[in-house]
Amino acid sequence: MILGDVIERNARCFGHHPALLFEGRRxxxxxxxxxxxxxxxxxxxxxxxxxxxxxxxxxxxxxxxxxxxxxxxxxxxxxxxxxxxxxxxxxxxxxxxxxxxxxxxxxxxxxxxxxxxxxxxxxxxxxxxxxxxxxxxxxxxxxxxxxxxxxxxxxxxxxxxxxxxxxxxxxxxxxxLGNEGQLEQARTQAQSHAAVQTDRMLVVMPFYHIGGPTELLTYLVAGATIVLHRTFDAQEILHSIQAQRVTAAHLAPTMISMMLEVQEKTPFDLSSLHTVCYASAPMSVALSLRARAVFGPVFMQIYGMTEAGLGTTLLKHQHVLDGSETDRKRLASAGQAYLGTALRILDDAGRECAPGEVGEVCLRSKSVMQGYWQKPEATAAAMHSGYLHTGDMGYLDEDAFLFIVDRKKDMIISGGENIYSREVEEALLMHAAVAEVAVIGAPDAQWGESVAAIVVLKPGAAVTAEALVTHCRSLIAGYKKPKIVKFVDAMPRVPSTNKIDKRALRAPFWAGRERQVS
Missing domain, CATH: 3.40.50.980 (Rossmann fold)
Known part of the structure; x- marks a missing residue:
């Protein structure tokens, strides 16, 4: 079976049902x-x-x-x-x-x-x-x-x-990305989303990015309707959810944050919405708590990458705010592997890591890429021993929930201790004044590397660097706290994904050096 069979089946079985709604077109x-x-x-x-x-x-x-x-x-x-x-x-x-x-x-x-x-x-x-x-x-x-x-x-x-x-x-x-592999991914995600033919799925992620095609196919498999947006505007998206009775949406955490700013001031009727899938980056625990208070228990997370297809998902019922300490900790996880996805955490020697031990996240499923176009050496480097090696560092807890702690290259080594930027970022994001943060390694003559935090404050908020360091010290080990705090008005971003461009943030700190790590 191919993806095209789905298009033919929808025409045969749901011919008069809207496939696309776009700027007044049906x-x-x-x-x-x-x-x-x-x-x-x-x-x-x-x-x-x-x-x-x-x-x-x-x-x-x-x-x-x-x-x-x-x-x-x-x-x-x-x-x-x-x-x-x-x-x-x-x-x-x-x-x-x-x-x-x-x-x-x-x-x-x-x-x-x-x-x-x-x-x-x-x-x-x-x-x-x-x-x-x-x-x-x-x-x-x-x-x-x-x-x-x-x-x-x-x-x-x-x-x-x-x-x-x-x-x-x-x-x-x-x-x-292969035809059959993408069909398998769409079927599996449709099941995890509980997608049905009567759904209306809002898609605003650009189609040069994996997010747009993924959610299109997930709901196309169900014969549902795609409410398509040309670009992202928080107020327009909220209005569309209300006017089109949207039932599901795919959003990046940065989009959710911007929508919260609007919704908290001018509420829209979002009662039709039962699923919001977020991806592209983890949602901080602080944002997760705030978003659920406004939108309700609608959030599910997808972890993956263009090369990997299916990775893990944190389902709606797993976003537990008032449960045990373990339940709340899992809000910061990427969930558990999809059915049909094999997930291993491997150390540098290729050995499987024990629960709680950090290693590289490796995935295997039918949706994994066929390879890199005309780059057999890069393909072989990423796909060996039967698994795609993601370059992400993480660990599994005792129930196989995946926690991403960093990109492999983003690990900071200070005084011989491994520090993972994600943990420091989570701590900083728990401060009421912080809107966005990126943690990187900066050169340090004494320790090799030190922790540097680049911070964007919320509109009208004020806080000192010393106060943020003190805040971190109350949440994480002292050696992990930032030594450098730099305030900026906005983060540089990677054009294709809108993710924070950490390479650009590192550049001024490492200028003139042959190596970008110590």
Missing amino acids: IDHRTFHERVVRLINALADLGCVKQDRIAVLSRNCPEYLEAYGAAALGGFVGLGLNYRLSETEQAAVLADAQPAVFIFEAEYAGRARALRDRLPPGTHCICFEGPMDGALGYETLLAAASPVQPALRAVEDDTFLLIYTSGTTGVPKGVM
């Missing part, structure tokens, strides 16, 4: 299927073949989802191009992926024009809004194509998506 499952088939046939008419890469430069829109649908059913490879990257960065991705088709929306026509000379010879350029600067018109192509039978059809081991990593740990690499 597209039912039958129409979505027909447009996907037309796109497959239009691309085939242009001479495209299976596994050709279809690059898309656009914000979220229904046509973007149709391009991914053509990959799912027709056997093309969908490639979402991060619109926040520079021209040079985008050109590097295109040069690596060698797409046969480059589709863009009019907002990025200027950038598309600049990139065209750097595309492979013969690349077909298509504009969603119509013919422009030599590009073909999307709707014109679809109108001329057959709606009846796709000329090409995917098989289980076809690559479905090529998603480029953010480059947090090096040069961006194209992660190959």
Whole structure:
């Protein structure tokens, strides 16, 4: 079975049920299927073949989802191009992926024009809004194509998506995600979400990022409705939940925090909402407590990465606020492994760690990536002994709840002691004045490295560095407390994921040194 079978089944079984709601447009499952088939046939008419890469430069829109649908059913490879990257960065991705088709929306026509000379010879350029600067018109192509039978059809081991990593740990690499693997992931997550056909799932994560396609597929499997947003605006999202009677949403913790600021001042009716899945970063215990007080018991966490697919989940009933100390501690965990996912914590020698012992998180499931595009050495380094080695450091408790403590490279060694930044960040986030924090290792002549905290305060809040250090000393061991506290107005962020860019934060501290660790 392939992802395309789901699109066909939805058209057959739920044809008149809305598949997409977007800015006043309503597209039912039958129409979505027909447009996907037309796109497959239009691309085939242009001479495209299976596994050709279809690059898309656009914000979220229904046509973007149709391009991914053509990959799912027709056997093309969908490639979402991060619109926040520079021209040079985008050109590097295109040069690596060698797409046969480059589709863009009019907002990025200027950038598309600049990139065209750097595309492979013969690349077909298509504009969603119509013919422009030599590009073909999307709707014109679809109108001329057959709606009846796709000329090409995917098989289980076809690559479905090529998603480029953010480059947090090096040069961006194209992660190959397989058709059958993504179907397995969608089925498993639909079960964990308790997704049903009558759900309305709000998707605002961009489709060049794994979050958007993951939640789309999770609810597509159920035949549900996607309430699609072009960009994130806290008030607009809250209004959409109220107006469209949204039942589920996928949000990053930073989004949840911004929505709380609005909801606490101007409440919207969120009574239809039964599930909010958060990912991209852990939610601090402090934010989890605050969010549940406002939204109710709707939160579940997903831990994974582009390469891993299924990892772990902390389900709604496991977000326990008033239970035992163990229950409350598990609010900071990433939950337990999905059914069908093997999870091991390994030390540097490849030995399995005991409960409570920190090691590298390693995962195995059907949804793990096929590999890095044209990078066999990088693939072999990440996938060996039958597992994907995530580069995340964590430990399991006695009931196999996973606690992430850091990226492997972010571990701070001070005076021979290992310090994990996540634990220090959690302590700082428990202070009422702190909105956001990142903890990094800074060079220290005496101790090798010392703990540095970069802090963003809440609007109108004030606190001294000394007060924050004292606060930390009351929560964590003294040697873990920050030695350096730097206040900033905003954090630098990785464009593709909006995560805090710790490499940028480290740079001033380690400037002029050959090594970034001591």
